[in-house]
Amino acid sequence: MLSIHGDQVVTVQPVSSVVVVLVLVLPPKPVFKLFASVDAKCVEQLKDLGCKWVIPGHSERRHVIGEDDQFIGKNAAYALSEGLGVIACIDEKLDEREAGKTFDVCFKELKAFADTVPSWENIVIAYEPVWAIGTGKVATPLQAQEVHAAVRDWLKTNVSADVASATRIIYGGSVNGGNSAELAKQEDIDGFLVGGASLKGPEFATIVNSVTSKQVAA
Ligand SMILES: O=C[C@H](O)COP(=O)(O)O
Incomplete structure (x- = not known):
């Protein structure tokens, strides 16, 4: 299953309740040098490419392109209506975290x-x-778990208990071979969205194994 992410193609392989995100770089770059803004034309192109997943709400779309929450939500709904899977990104900026607004923003x-x-x-x-994205400054396992647990709780309260337990919540932001194992041990971290470390084969394998080990242990 594939999804465009910048100049990369993201492969998502669900494993039971755990999702493993594999990122592959496919040449030629210009073909893939677009983010998944999900309008009708884009969906058509993504389907032509065999893509199955899109990632609305990724940091660049929100904070560089300037897409707002409502636009992103509509993109997600449209992608779903066209049969694509959605990796719904949520985030907070550093000043928002420091102001104690992480949960409010997410x-x-x-x-x-x-x-x-x-x-x-x-x-x-x-x-x-x-x-944490591309900075080398990863969230600590406790910081990430705190948000993931809160997100699951929000789903339970605002959507349903079934959705809360079934929805996979993955973490992204400077995940690497040295920190993935501790992150993956956290109860509500179901997998990773990997950027830079996906370019390093053996390290990327370590990240994948940290999640699949969790699945085996569960
Ligand atoms: O989609 C990937 C994320 O933006 C994380 O990128 P990163 O692993 O290079 O920090």
């Missing part, structure tokens, strides 16, 4: 998805703090 973004999607069956939530 819940607001989550609500925009919840307000528009008809079903959570084909949705994976990705928590990707902006300050």
Whole structure:
């Protein structure tokens, strides 16, 4: 299953309740140098390419392109209606974390998805703090777990207990071979959205194994 992410193609392989995210770089770059803004033309192109997943709400779309929560939610709903899976990204910026607003920001973004999607069956939530993406400054396992648990609790309260337990919540932001094992041990971290470390084969294998080991142990 494939999804465009920048100049990369993301492969998502669900394993029981655990999702493993594999990122592969495919040449030629220009063909893939687009983010998954999900309009009709884009969906058509993605399907032509064999893509199955899109990632609305990724940091660049929110904070560089300037897409707002409602637009992102509509993109997600449209992608679902066209049969694509959705990796719904939520995040907070550093100043928001330092101001104690992490949950408020993440819940607001989550609500925009919840307000528009008809079903959570084909949705994976990705928590990707902006300050951790591509910076080498990964969230600690406790920081990530705290948000993941809160997101699951939000789903339970605002959507349903079934959706809360069935929805995979993955973490992204400077995941590497040295930190993935501790992150993966956290109860509510079901997998990873990997950027830079996906370019390093053996290290990437370590990340994948940290999640599959969890699945085997469960
Ligand atoms: O989608 C990937 C994320 O943005 C994380 O990227 P990173 O692993 O390079 O921090």
